[in-house]
Amino acid sequence: MKKNKVDANPGEVNDEMKWVRDSSLDHKARVPLRASTGSWKASLFIIAIEFSERLSYFGIATSLVLYLTKVIHQDLKTAVKNVNYWSGVTTLMPMFGGFLADAYLGRYTTVIASCIIYLMGLVLLCLSWFLPGLKACDHNNTCTEPRKIHEVVFFLGIYLISIGTGGHKPSLESFGADQFDDNHATERRQKMSFFNWWNSGLCSGIILGVTVIVYVQDRVNWGVADIILTGVMAISLLIFLLGRSSYRYRTPIGSPLTPMLQVLVAAISKRKLPYPSNPTQLCELSKSEGNSERFLTHTKKLKFLDKAAILENEGNLAEKQSPWRLATVTKVEELKLIINMIPIWVFTLPFGICASQTSTFFIKQGAIMDRKIGNGFVVPASSIFTLAAIGMIISVTIYDKLLVPMLRRLTGNERGINILQRIGIGMFFSAITMVVAALVERKRLEAVEMNGPLKGSLSMSAILVGPTISNHWIW
Numbered sequence: 001m002k003k004n005k006v007d008a009n010p011g012e013v014n015d016e017m018k019w020v021r022d023s024s025l026d027h028k029a030r031v032p033l034r035a036s037t038g039s040w041k042a043s044l045f046i047i048a049i050e051f052s053e054r055l056s057y058f059g060i061a062t063s064l065v066l067y068l069t070k071v072i073h074q075d076l077k078t079a080v081k082n083v084n085y086w087s088g089v090t091t092l093m094p095m096f097g098g099f100l101a102d103a104y105l106g107r108y109t110t111v112i113a114s115c116i117i118y119l120m121g122l123v124l125l126c127l128s129w130f131l132p133g134l135k136a137c138d139h140n141n142t143c144t145e146p147r148k149i150h151e152v153v154f155f156l157g158i159y160l161i162s163i164g165t166g167g168h169k170p171s172l173e174s175f176g177a178d179q180f181d182d183n184h185a186t187e188r189r190q191k192m193s194f195f196n197w198w199n200s201g202l203c204s205g206i207i208l209g210v211t212v213i214v215y216v217q218d219r220v221n222w223g224v225a226d227i228i229l230t231g232v233m234a235i236s237l238l239i240f241l242l243g244r245s246s247y248r249y250r251t252p253i254g255s256p257l258t259p260m261l262q263v264l265v266a267a268i269s270k271r272k273l274p275y276p277s278n279p280t281q282l283c284e285l286s287k288s289e290g291n292s293e294r295f296l297t298h299t300k301k302l303k304f305l306d307k308a309a310i311l312e313n314e315g316n317l318a319e320k321q322s323p324w325r326l327a328t329v330t331k332v333e334e335l336k337l338i339i340n341m342i343p344i345w346v347f348t349l350p351f352g353i354c355a356s357q358t359s360t361f362f363i364k365q366g367a368i369m370d371r372k373i374g375n376g377f378v379v380p381a382s383s384i385f386t387l388a389a390i391g392m393i394i395s396v397t398i399y400d401k402l403l404v405p406m407l408r409r410l411t412g413n414e415r416g417i418n419i420l421q422r423i424g425i426g427m428f429f430s431a432i433t434m435v436v437a438a439l440v441e442r443k444r445l446e447a448v449e450m451n452g453p454l455k456g457s458l459s460m461s462a463i464l465v466g467p468t469i470s471n472h473w474i475w
Helices: 039-070 076-105 107-130 148-177 185-219 222-242 257-269 303-309 329-347 349-358 361-367 381-411 419-451 453-458 462-474
Strands: none
Touching: 039 076, 039 107, 039 148, 039 185, 039 222, 039 361, 076 107, 076 148, 107 148, 107 222, 148 185, 185 222, 185 381, 257 303, 257 329, 303 329, 329 349, 329 419, 349 419, 361 381, 361 419
């Protein structure tokens, strides 16, 4: 390699290693210096705020069905329906949050905005519990039907949390990935480990959410738990802001839908043109023209879309032609990637159905089973979820430190096994998990028939629900 010198720092070797040339910028909109930005030094701030968000989310989500049945006095069917509505909205919101982050706001700004909205939701939950005018009951005594104003403020609070999650979830994880340069061998490997340790931070938040927070909800009250969540989220937002100078940023690129539509229109308009004998004849900008943007190599799949990159008149410069008539190979390949993702999205829908049971049916199932440990200590029903989080941390550690190095030697793949193989293994074990859950419920119903509803369920330990939840989330 040639030595490149930088005017600002003469004598420094290897300009490519010193600066990050992947179209990212530092907090002053300059090309980032590798030594002082990104990588693990920035990722730790990001993992910290993910920890607090998961702490808050699971502290609320795992106990939501209990709150709706005990405090708002909804029947189980209505409570489960409301939990599923909320979970569905929370799951869909990242689509809109990710679009806004990539197209207009940028990931860093979206994370901050979503955290503020998240905090607003948590504050409303605190107010709905402590303010006399917003309490579920007029007095401290338990009432059979809560006041409507409490329901309105409570649901407004949890749906603000949904909106906050919608901006937080897609932006923060992508922002974490932006801290690693794919063109740098060391950082590329660090990026693979980042997602595993990201998952460990996430699981740590889940563990505290379904143990400490749920215990406070069960033994003190829901309002105190909400105050703790609000304080932790506020502190983590401040920590995230402290890392501002360490981050690498990417500028918004506009609507991601427009380039995809341009490729489709260009391909259809040139559908009658012959396919070039050599793919290198397709249009692609050089690195100098592309301003250090990421480039994708040509693939042979969905060749019809390649016609969007055919130069109709080689005498005209590519950059002078309308993007609705000519697309680059990179733009074509981006659309191919999206189309190739559709089968994965469709076939992972059953996983979502399984996942929804962990925060509704499994929690309510555990609530009516024997949860005593030792000398009469009763474990809160939602804390059964702890087994899933602990299982995920252990499995991630084993996978990252033991299995990946071994699989790299066997397969020659940097990841050990590819993503599709990991997804397939996970879906297989999810199916087994649901079979086990059905067998446990069948045994519980048999005990109920023999000994009555209350005595029958209490004759079985809630620990039987634990493996079902943990196996599902580990895989």
